[in-house]
Amino acid sequence: MSFFPYVVAVWLFVIGLYGIVTSRNFVHLVICLAVLQSSTYVLLLSIGYRVGGTAPVFAGVRVGTPAVDPVVQALMLTDIVVEATVVALLLALALQLQKHTNTLDPDKLKALEG
Amino acid sequence: MKRSPRIVFFLLSVAGFAGVYLWGLTGLPAVGHYRGPYGDVLNQVATYERHVTDVVTAVNFDYRGFDTLGEEFILFMSVVGGTVLLRRQREEDKSEHRDQNLSDKSPERQAPEPSDATRVLTLALVGPLVVFGLYIVAHGQLTPGGGFQGGVVLATAPLLVYLAGDLKKFKQITSHTLVEIGEALGAFGYLAIGLAGLILGGAYLRNVAALGTTGTITSGGTIALIDLATGLEVAAGFVLLLYAFLEQTLEIRLRGGK
Amino acid sequence: MSALAPLPVVIPLSAAAILSALNKFLSRRWADALAILPTIATGLICGELLLQARTQPVIHWFGGWTPRAGVALGISFVIDPMGAGAAVFTSLLVLAALVFSLHYFETVGTLFHVLMLGFLGAMCGFTLTGDLFNLFVFFELMSASAFALCGYKVEEPESMQGALNFAITNTVGAFLVLSGIGLLYGRTGALNMAQIGRTLGGNLDGLVITAFVFIMAGFFIKAAVIPFHFWLADAHAVAPTPVCVLFSGIMVELGIYAVLRVYWTIFDGPFAAHRWEIRGLLLALGSITAVVGAVMCFGQRHIKRLLAFSTISHVGLLTIGFGLLKASALAGVALYVVGHGMVKAALFLVAGLLLHRFSSVDELELHGRARELRVTSVVFFAAALGLASMPGFATFRGESAMIDAAGEIGQGWVRAIFFFSGLLTAAAVLRVWGRVFRGMGKGEGAETAGDKKIKEDRETSQPSHGIPAAMFLPAAVLVLLAIATGLTPGLKRAARTAATVMQDRAGYQARVLEHAWVPVTPAEEEHTPMGKGVVWSLATTAAALGLAFLSLSRYWPAKHALVRPVALTVRGLRSIHSGHIGDYVAFLTFGVAAFGVVLAALVHLH
Numbered sequence: 005m006s007f008f009p010y011v012v013a014v015w016l017f018v019i020g021l022y023g024i025v026t027s028r029n030f031v032h033l034v035i036c037l038a039v040l041q042s043s044t045y046v047l048l049l050s051i052g053y054r055v056g057g058t059a060p061v062f063a064g065v066r067v068g069t070p071a072v073d074p075v076v077q078a079l080m081l082t083d084i085v086v087e088a089t090v091v092a093l094l095l096a097l098a099l100q101l102q103k104h105t106n107t108l109d110p111d112k113l114k115a116l117e118g
Numbered sequence: 119m120k121r122s123p124r125i126v127f128f129l130l131s132v133a134g135f136a137g138v139y140l141w142g143l144t145g146l147p148a149v150g151h152y153r154g155p156y157g158d159v160l161n162q163v164a165t166y167e168r169h170v171t172d173v174v175t176a177v178n179f180d181y182r183g184f185d186t187l188g189e190e191f192i193l194f195m196s197v198v199g200g201t202v203l204l205r206r207q208r209e210e211d212k213s214e215h216r217d218q219n220l221s222d223k224s225p226e227r228q229a230p231e232p233s234d235a236t237r238v239l240t241l242a243l244v245g246p247l248v249v250f251g252l253y254i255v256a257h258g259q260l261t262p263g264g265g266f267q268g269g270v271v272l273a274t275a276p277l278l279v280y281l282a283g284d285l286k287k288f289k290q291i292t293s294h295t296l297v298e299i300g301e302a303l304g305a306f307g308y309l310a311i312g313l314a315g316l317i318l319g320g321a322y323l324r325n326v327a328a329l330g331t332t333g334t335i336t337s338g339g340t341i342a343l344i345d346l347a348t349g350l351e352v353a354a355g356f357v358l359l360l361y362a363f364l365e366q367t368l369e370i371r372l373r374g375g376k
Numbered sequence: 377m378s379a380l381a382p383l384p385v386v387i388p389l390s391a392a393a394i395l396s397a398l399n400k401f402l403s404r405r406w407a408d409a410l411a412i413l414p415t416i417a418t419g420l421i422c423g424e425l426l427l428q429a430r431t432q433p434v435i436h437w438f439g440g441w442t443p444r445a446g447v448a449l450g451i452s453f454v455i456d457p458m459g460a461g462a463a464v465f466t467s468l469l470v471l472a473a474l475v476f477s478l479h480y481f482e483t484v485g486t487l488f489h490v491l492m493l494g495f496l497g498a499m500c501g502f503t504l505t506g507d508l509f510n511l512f513v514f515f516e517l518m519s520a521s522a523f524a525l526c527g528y529k530v531e532e533p534e535s536m537q538g539a540l541n542f543a544i545t546n547t548v549g550a551f552l553v554l555s556g557i558g559l560l561y562g563r564t565g566a567l568n569m570a571q572i573g574r575t576l577g578g579n580l581d582g583l584v585i586t587a588f589v590f591i592m593a594g595f596f597i598k599a600a601v602i603p604f605h606f607w608l609a610d611a612h613a614v615a616p617t618p619v620c621v622l623f624s625g626i627m628v629e630l631g632i633y634a635v636l637r638v639y640w641t642i643f644d645g646p647f648a649a650h651r652w653e654i655r656g657l658l659l660a661l662g663s664i665t666a667v668v669g670a671v672m673c674f675g676q677r678h679i680k681r682l683l684a685f686s687t688i689s690h691v692g693l694l695t696i697g698f699g700l701l702k703a704s705a706l707a708g709v710a711l712y713v714v715g716h717g718m719v720k721a722a723l724f725l726v727a728g729l730l731l732h733r734f735s736s737v738d739e740l741e742l743h744g745r746a747r748e749l750r751v752t753s754v755v756f757f758a759a760a761l762g763l764a765s766m767p768g769f770a771t772f773r774g775e776s777a778m779i780d781a782a783g784e785i786g787q788g789w790v791r792a793i794f795f796f797s798g799l800l801t802a803a804a805v806l807r808v809w810g811r812v813f814r815g816m817g818k819g820e821g822a823e824t825a826g827d828k829k830i831k832e833d834r835e836t837s838q839p840s841h842g843i844p845a846a847m848f849l850p851a852a853v854l855v856l857l858a859i860a861t862g863l864t865p866g867l868k869r870a871a872r873t874a875a876t877v878m879q880d881r882a883g884y885q886a887r888v889l890e891h892a893w894v895p896v897t898p899a900e901e902e903h904t905p906m907g908k909g910v911v912w913s914l915a916t917t918a919a920a921l922g923l924a925f926l927s928l929s930r931y932w933p934a935k936h937a938l939v940r941p942v943a944l945t946v947r948g949l950r951s952i953h954s955g956h957i958g959d960y961v962a963f964l965t966f967g968v969a970a971f972g973v974v975l976a977a978l979v980h981l982h
């Protein structure tokens with residue numbers, strides 16, 4: 005079981021990529037991108053986990069008790085903010101695209117060929 | 119490429135990709151056996167050095183505070199970017215009596231009226247939500263929480279007002295200019311605290327405020343101050359983002375689009 | 377610790393915050409001033425840091441957290457001459473872009489300036505940092521500003537599509553980088569580049585290879601190396617001119633910079649025994665990129681897209697320079713980036729000028745219309761020569777350094793790639809010059825079937841009858857600077873010193889982790905005979921001129937039977953560039969997988 009979280013991380017990345025490649029709707033595509041991003045969360049948190057470790061919050065807990073890695077959690081917070089903001093920008097783009105071309109289907113957009 | 123060749127091409131590629139990734143992952147220690155020095159050292163020293171009990175916040179706002187500054191500005195730039203991308207264009211501005219159209223009674227153009235249950239519940243939640251958000255922002259250095267988390271909670275309060283009413287009510291309670299200024303203030307506040315560290319302590323973002331007693335709300339020195347600045351910036355930022363999106367969805371609805 | 381070190385990031389970001397608060401209150405003049413002055417200040421501070429770094433790299437630990445027993449607790453800026461030089465160059469290009477946008481460019485309150493300043497701050501942080509995750513954060517900040525700037529023209533649906541393609545591919549790249557960082561963190565427990573490099577030592581295994589592949593691939597996506605390059609042409613076709621200047625001039629090159637930085641501080645240790653394989657892979661990638669980019673460039677009629685493909689071709693040349701893994705080649709890369717950035721920026725600025733004056737960037741539609749723009753014509757022509765690496769330009773210096781370094785290790789064949797790329801890209805731009813500024817060749821109706829006429833909206837207000845000085849001066853100044861840096865003595869030596877510092881892993885680690893004083897040793901004077909290089913460059917330039925004039929004349933064998941297979945290959949290439957995001961990401965996945973599988977196989981077969 006101690007390798008399984010890594011497999012989950014790989015799977016999330018792969019399925020996110022699959023969603024992006026086969027998507028017919030840009031909003032769906034953006035959500036697939038979010039799924040891809042969550043693969044990094046799983047990867048980071050699995051790396052920092054310690055069996056039997058408590059949360060790295062020492063309110064009421066003695067300093068020195070084995071705890072999980074706080075650094076990956078901080079990295080993940082940054083990661084989440086990055087994801088949220090990128091998704092916001094992408095959705096704004098998708099919204100304007102829908103407004104002008106009345107479609108969100110990548111297959112139907114022919115303007116940038118060649 | 120046509121769809122089928124693309125999918126086949128992709129499936130073959132992604133098999134290779136997954137193979138490489140999994141092969142690389144076998145080099146990691148098994149899950150649950152974190153080894154590295156960084157986290158352990160910080161777990162040992164953070165509480166003594168910074169009088170905070172939440173080490174993650176200490177990492178976020180002190181040890182790796184510069185990263186968080188960058189992250190805050192990613193949010194800032196994305197909000198600005200969202201505002202730019204969702205701006206009203208010339209033709210939209212020209213449509214006369216735009217705001218009067220909000221009260222256009224024709225059924226296809228009107229959003230469904232919120233039910234009484236929605237109205238009561240959402241309005242009742244606004245107050246507790248604001249308090250809760252402020253609580254999370256203020257207690258970042260003690261328990262899991264902090265500027266980002268609390269800021270997002272705070273930003274949902276105006277959203278609840280929108281759900282209970284309509285866009286006009288939302289606009290009434292959030293003055294766009296004030297929120298913009300608030301966001302800039304939060305962002306600049308973080309930069310300024312860092313500068314204070316540079317001027318008073320020789321290093322940017324050095325913790326130069328009084329550290330207080332561990333376990334109280336005034337502990338952590340600049341960590342607490344940065345928390346507040348971040349909370350302000352994140353809350354204001356998300357409100358601006360919501361503002362821009364909601365304006366545009368109204369525009370689409372008025373045009374009779376989907 | 378130098379107090380100046382954080383300022384290249386703090387000043388632009390503070391200015392951005394202030395400008396954003398004053399969004400509804402400032403007049404256009406004030407907004408312009410409040411954007412340009414911090415940019416100049418940032419450039420000057422970076423210049424000062426460069427001077428300081430020439431004796432000893434400047435190190436600044438944020439929060440005052442210096443390392444304990446070799447474990448880095450905080451984030452550091454490690455400013456060596458290469459990084460500081462990149463930061464100075466970035467400020468210069470942002471200044472050029474902002475000056476170009478004075479008065480006429482349609483802005484949204486102060487928000488365009490806010491985005492540009494954020495972009496500047498992010499790029500400065502990106503070049504100066506010594507922490508791997510900090511690199512990622514600034515990478516994302518750079519990207520967030522870039523996405524918004526790319527989609528700036530919201531009235532055009534192509535802008536939205538181009539920006540979406542750009543954003544999605546680059547975000548996948550960013551998360552590849554993050555996955556690689558996670559792998560390295562899992563192995564070494566550190567995020568500081570010096571500490572990771574030291575902990576990794578010389579051991580190479582699957583994890584290090586995978587981390588290398590992911591991080592390199594992620595940054596290659598930003599650098600638009602084949603097969604990750606599709607987004608670049610789309611983004612350039614739709615982004616406003618000042619933004620294109622920055623994309624082609626420095627943002628793409630920063631992808632190569634990151635690859636260089638990460639390789640030389642972290643990965644050179646484990647891969648030291650396998651340099652031959654890395655070299656082979658990178659030379660192959662670079663060559664393919666250079667060739668395909670050049671071919672695609674020649675077939676475009678949309679001027680900005682043409683310039684975008686030429687950037688891709690030149691990035692291929694930079695990848696070759698990196699792949700040689702020698703200090704002299706690295707020096708060549710630095711000089712080439714500067715020279716190319718300047719002339720490419722100048723070319724884009726002139727294209728923006730044409731758009732302002734004639735409302736078009738279609739080469740055929742503009743046929744002969746710019747005849748009265750005499751001085752602009754000279755600037756454009758000179759910049760095109762710079763693209764061909766004619767002697768006298770900084771591009772020539774960089775190119776000859778790279779080719780000489782290749783010759784020293786028996787890879788002299790890369791000269792052919794440099795020739796091909798220079799020939800086609802310069803010929804394409806010279807063809808544009810001939811058609812637009814001299815009225816040569818045919819106008820509408822001249823091109824291959826299937827080419828649509830390009831419609832591009834104005835990005836400025838009021839077509840004027842003259843050329844505003846603010847729009848013309850940056851282009852002219854940049855071309856002059858490209859020539860100045862091509863002729864200044866001592867620049868080549870300084871570049872080699874900077875390159876040697878960048879490659880010195882042990883020195884880097886000692887300076888960062890032990891606070892050691894390891895002064896910079898200047899490189900020795902080198903006296904390589906320049907003759908052969910000059911001859912080849914002149915030949916490339918002449919050939920480019922010849923090809924350009926040939927393509928404009930009626931002797932151009934567009935339909936001849938001998939040319940048919942070439943035309944078919946080109947058409948095939950162009951059909952791959954479909955504009956469809958699914959295709960782009962499929963190729964991206966293929967690229968990463970192929971890179972990983974090939975490298976793993978090569979290492980194991982050694």
